[in-house]
Amino acid sequence: MRYINIFFLIIAVLVGACSGSKKLTQAKKSFSIGEYTRAAELYKKAYAKEKNRYYKGEYAWYMGESYRITNKPLKAASAYSKAVRYEYPEREAQFYMAESYRKAGKLDKAIPEYEEYLEKVPADIRAQRGLASCMMLQKEPQPNRYIIAKEKDLNSKYSDYSPTYAGTEFDYVVFASMRVEGKSKRKNRITGQGTSSIFYSKKNAKGAWEDPAPFEEPINNPKFDDGSPFVSHDGKELFFTRCKFDNEKPTGAEVVSCKRQGGQWGEPINASLALDSTLLDSTVIAHPALSADGETLYFVSDMEGGYGGKDIWKAEKAGEGQWGEPINMGSAINTPGNEMFPFIRKDGILYFSSDTHIGFGGLDLFKAELNEEGNWDVTNMGEPINSIGDDFGIVFQGKDEVGLFSSSRGSTKGIDNIYSFVLPKLNFYLTGLITNNNEEIVTGSYLRLIGSDGTTMKVKSPSDGKFKVKLKPNTDYVFLVAAEGYLNKKVKFSTSGEVNDKSFEYNIVMEKPLQKVN
Incomplete structure (x- = not known):
C-alpha cells in the first residue's frame, strides 16, 4: 500500500519509541510529520552504525515503512526482512515484507512469508488475499483485449497521475504532476519529487497533446500539495485533493472545489465532507469524483465507521456547495486495506483501486456493478490494465471503452505515468x-x-x-x-x-x- 506517493493521503503513522540518542531526533521527527524520503535516509545511516540488535531491528522497521509508503517495494522488502531477522516486536513486519515482495513480482519469496505470517495471524484478511493473489499469478492469467500505451506527451521523469477529462470532446485533460521545473524548485521530503500541482493539456489540430502547463493561483498554491483532480461533467467545477504540510505534526487531506465563471477559476473552498469538523486537521478526505448528474460526490477517507485503511464513501448534494452525511460504500467495495481513486460512469458502474481485493500487484483497478439484488459485484479489470505496480485513477470517454489511467509499472523509484487504453470493438x-x-x-x-x-x-x-x-x-x-x-x-x-x-x-x-x- 502507498499513501503519499498515491497522492496526498498524508496520515499519522505509529511511531514507536526509538533509541534516546540525540542523533535520531531528526529521523523520528521526519517520519512523524511524513517526510518519508528523508526519514529513510536518516534511518539507513543510523542502522549502519548501530550495534544493538533491538535498535537495528527498530531502525529497519522504520526504513521499511518509509520505503513502502513511497512505493519502493524492493527496498521495503529488504528493510522489513532485517526487522524480522533482528526480531523486532512488530508482527506486521513480516506481512509487509510479503506484500513488498509481491509488489516487486518476487512470488517465490512472498508466498512463504505470507504462509508463515498467517500461521501466527490466521484471521488477517489482507494476508489471506495477498496469498490468494500470488496463487492466481502463478497460474499466469491471460491478458484481455485492452490495448494500452504510455502517453509520452503528458508524462515527465516525475510522477504524473490522476487524469480527468474536461468537457465532452475529450480533447482537454487535467491531471496532477510532481514534476520539478527549474533548478530553483525544491524537492519534496515526503516523496523525493516536486510538490504536486494541477496541470492541464489540450489536443492540437494533429490530435497530439500539447505541452502540459500548470494552473495559476488560486488553484495551485505553493503552500500545499494539490492532486487527484476531477472536473464536473459540465466543465464548470473543479474538485481536487489538497494537503497541508506542517513542520511539527502530521496533517490530513481535504477535498476542495472551485467554480469557473467568466473564464476564471474562483478560490478553492473546503467541501466539508467530514462528520466532525474538529477532525479535519488529521482526517484524510481525498480523491473526489462526481456523478454525471452532479448530485453525488464519491471520495476516499479514513474517518471512523469504515472497514480499515482508506475506504470509499459518498455524499448526496444537500444544497449549493453543501453535501449531506457521508455514507460508506460497504464491505463489498471496502476491505481492511485501502480502496481509493473512485470513478463513477453515467450507467452507475463504479471503478476504483484496491490493494487488498485479489489482484496483480500493488493497487489494482476494479469494476463494480450492481446486480439484480442490489449488491455490488466486483471484478478485477485484468491485464494489461493491471500490473505488479500501482494502477489507479481511471477515467472513460463517456460510454466508450476508451480513456486514461495512471500506473507505476516499470519504475523502481515509484514514479507514476499516465497511460491511455482502448478496448477494440468486436467484429x-x-x-x-x-x-x-x-x-x-x-x-x-x-x-x-x-x-x-x-x-x-x-x-x-x-x-x-x-x-x-x-x-x-x-x-x-x-x-x-x-x-x-x-x-x-x-x-x-x-x-x-x-x-x-x-x-x-x-x-x-x-x-x-x-x-x-x-
Missing part, C-alpha cells in the same frame, strides 16, 4: 451458403434476421448463394431463410458472451416440400 459476422439437396445454388433466396436489440433485416442472397451480414455484440439472433418452392429454415444463435472476433457460419441446405401421392 461479428453471419456467413454461409444456400444450396439444395443436389448441392445446387438456390437462386432468389433471402434471409430475414431478427435481433433481441430490435434489429430486423432482410438480405437477398446474390447469385452465388453466399451471404455475409454484420452482427452486434451481446445480442440474441434468429434468422429465417426462404425461397420459392422450398421449405423455410430457421436458426437461432447469440453473440452474447463472445470475447473475440467471430464469424458464425451456417451452410443452409433447402428442402422441397414432399409431393402428395394420389
Whole structure:
C-alpha cells in the first residue's frame, strides 16, 4: 500500500519509541510529520552504525515503512526482512515484507512469508488475499483485449497521475504532476519529487497533446500539495485533493472545489465532507469524483465507521456547495486495506483501486456493478490494465471503452505515468451458403434476421448463394431463410458472451416440400 506517493493521503503513522540518542531526533521527527524520503535516509545511516540488535531491528522497521509508503517495494522488502531477522516486536513486519515482495513480482519469496505470517495471524484478511493473489499469478492469467500505451506527451521523469477529462470532446485533460521545473524548485521530503500541482493539456489540430502547463493561483498554491483532480461533467467545477504540510505534526487531506465563471477559476473552498469538523486537521478526505448528474460526490477517507485503511464513501448534494452525511460504500467495495481513486460512469458502474481485493500487484483497478439484488459485484479489470505496480485513477470517454489511467509499472523509484487504453470493438459476422439437396445454388433466396436489440433485416442472397451480414455484440439472433418452392429454415444463435472476433457460419441446405401421392 502507498499513501503519499498515491497522492496526498498524508496520515499519522505509529511511531514507536526509538533509541534516546540525540542523533535520531531528526529521523523520528521526519517520519512523524511524513517526510518519508528523508526519514529513510536518516534511518539507513543510523542502522549502519548501530550495534544493538533491538535498535537495528527498530531502525529497519522504520526504513521499511518509509520505503513502502513511497512505493519502493524492493527496498521495503529488504528493510522489513532485517526487522524480522533482528526480531523486532512488530508482527506486521513480516506481512509487509510479503506484500513488498509481491509488489516487486518476487512470488517465490512472498508466498512463504505470507504462509508463515498467517500461521501466527490466521484471521488477517489482507494476508489471506495477498496469498490468494500470488496463487492466481502463478497460474499466469491471460491478458484481455485492452490495448494500452504510455502517453509520452503528458508524462515527465516525475510522477504524473490522476487524469480527468474536461468537457465532452475529450480533447482537454487535467491531471496532477510532481514534476520539478527549474533548478530553483525544491524537492519534496515526503516523496523525493516536486510538490504536486494541477496541470492541464489540450489536443492540437494533429490530435497530439500539447505541452502540459500548470494552473495559476488560486488553484495551485505553493503552500500545499494539490492532486487527484476531477472536473464536473459540465466543465464548470473543479474538485481536487489538497494537503497541508506542517513542520511539527502530521496533517490530513481535504477535498476542495472551485467554480469557473467568466473564464476564471474562483478560490478553492473546503467541501466539508467530514462528520466532525474538529477532525479535519488529521482526517484524510481525498480523491473526489462526481456523478454525471452532479448530485453525488464519491471520495476516499479514513474517518471512523469504515472497514480499515482508506475506504470509499459518498455524499448526496444537500444544497449549493453543501453535501449531506457521508455514507460508506460497504464491505463489498471496502476491505481492511485501502480502496481509493473512485470513478463513477453515467450507467452507475463504479471503478476504483484496491490493494487488498485479489489482484496483480500493488493497487489494482476494479469494476463494480450492481446486480439484480442490489449488491455490488466486483471484478478485477485484468491485464494489461493491471500490473505488479500501482494502477489507479481511471477515467472513460463517456460510454466508450476508451480513456486514461495512471500506473507505476516499470519504475523502481515509484514514479507514476499516465497511460491511455482502448478496448477494440468486436467484429461479428453471419456467413454461409444456400444450396439444395443436389448441392445446387438456390437462386432468389433471402434471409430475414431478427435481433433481441430490435434489429430486423432482410438480405437477398446474390447469385452465388453466399451471404455475409454484420452482427452486434451481446445480442440474441434468429434468422429465417426462404425461397420459392422450398421449405423455410430457421436458426437461432447469440453473440452474447463472445470475447473475440467471430464469424458464425451456417451452410443452409433447402428442402422441397414432399409431393402428395394420389
